[in-house]
Amino acid sequence: MKVIILDNAQEIGKAAGQLFVDAVKENPEIVLGLATGATPIPTYEYMYKAYEKGEVSFKNVRTYNLDEYVDLPKEDKNSYYTFMHEQLFNHTDIKEENVHFLNGNAEDVDAECLRYDEELRNAGIDIQLLGIGRNGHIGFNEPSEAFTKTSFKVQLTDSTIEANSKYFDENPMPHYALTMGVGSIMTAKQVVLIATGKEKAEAMAAMINGDVTPQCPASILHFHPNAVIFMDKDAASLL
């Protein structure tokens, strides 16, 4: 695991963004696994600014997002579908048919998870971007007794609900989500995890210095052959 500590969130955005821009330039048909949340916003901004400057094209890039809320309309401002379009896709030349999400409104969520896993297996993710929850979650894989394998419907923990409910004013925050499993995340050729801010310091200390345990799902990245961890000084403050 390669750990890179930089000054602040902007620096992380630049460094992680440049990693993605370089990867897309090298392989214009790359398959990217993408994450939502506040942390990747500067990374996405860096990526679409590189597109706006004509440095890179996303025309043939395919993306798979990690997770989506259950029973939240796709068009809701808090859906991850909306988030990704507002923070990245709408500012680039990526094709709508090339962006993929778990459908949290599917009638049969188990069938939906199987469908997504099949697509993931066929596509093969080249680089997976991850944030990390205050409780060490990746995607919506919350601390649990065992590492999860494939996509599934998860009940969100109080820690996650508390962290994300600030975004929900009209509709209450859903308590369930669909997420890629830890096993699927681990199949990506490269994993890039980004963490910024003091509220991530405990999770980063547990992930970097603690045991590899499903109680801290991100700790599994110790076993990934090509994982890069970017964090700012605040997130690194308890290492």
Ligand code: PGA
């Ligand atoms: P955040 O979420 O970037 O909004 O802190 C990260 C995560 O929960 O994975």
